[in-house]
Amino acid sequence: MTERIGTPKNVATNEERPAIHVGLAAGLDEVYFNWVAVGAEEEGVPCRQVTTRSSDPVAIAYDAAMSSRFGVGVAVAGDTVVVHELHMPPEQPVITLAVREDFWRYCRLAGGNAARLIIRLPLRFELEEEPPLEVKSNHRPPAEQSPGNPSPAVSRPDSTGQDAEFVRAITKIVARVLYERGML
Incomplete structure (x- = not known):
């Protein structure tokens, strides 16, 4: 290993910024990642989308957690949203949410809870009441x-x-x- 002058030994210069890794099952729209990111970023933790090959949400979440420097991963697949943590057994995720309706709320809740694992706040299990807001331009041509x-x-x-x-x-x-x- 070559050392660079001025670079501390414990800082790797080629590593990515720490983030929650989010895996989407094949064929899912990127909007699901965006809602997970909204939930996590409300708590002050960034997200990054990772590619997946599996269709099992628990396996996707565990793989995402394994690749994250924070050790936390989220998966969205079918009608399930899963939050996994690196130290949990692969078959035992932290949270599994079966989505009935308002998929955006569950994705946002999962993102927020993944961030709460990192910043060590209690997890939430109640969905937000307010609907997503549309930002419309107030300008006329x-x-x-x-x-x-x-x-x-x-x-x-x-x-x-x-x-x-x-x-x-x-x-x-x-x-x-x-x-x-x-x-x-």
Whole structure:
């Protein structure tokens, strides 16, 4: 092993950034990974999608955990979402969620719980109540603007209060995370 001057011996320069590894069964849309990542990133832990060859969600999650520097993996396959941890037996995942409806909620819950394993917070087992928000642009095309109206670069809430709803939802998530971490 060659040493580089200025590089500590315990720091590998060619290693990837630590992240929860997420495996999707073949044929699943990447949107499932995105929802797992949302749940994990709400807790402050990044995710990375990994390729899988198996269709068994427990095996996918265990393989993902084995490849993660955090030792935590998530799998989404069929109607099941699984969270696995490196030190558990391969056939015994930490959490197995059988999805009935609102797949995004289960993916988000699994991502959040995977992150909670890493940051050592209690796991959650209740689904979030709020639906995912759609962010819509409040800008009109330039042809519809009158000279007295502000330019499209100025964002203003529309008459339905879409921006206010979005801000409320984000504020609720941030306040919950700060409260759980004892910062609020």
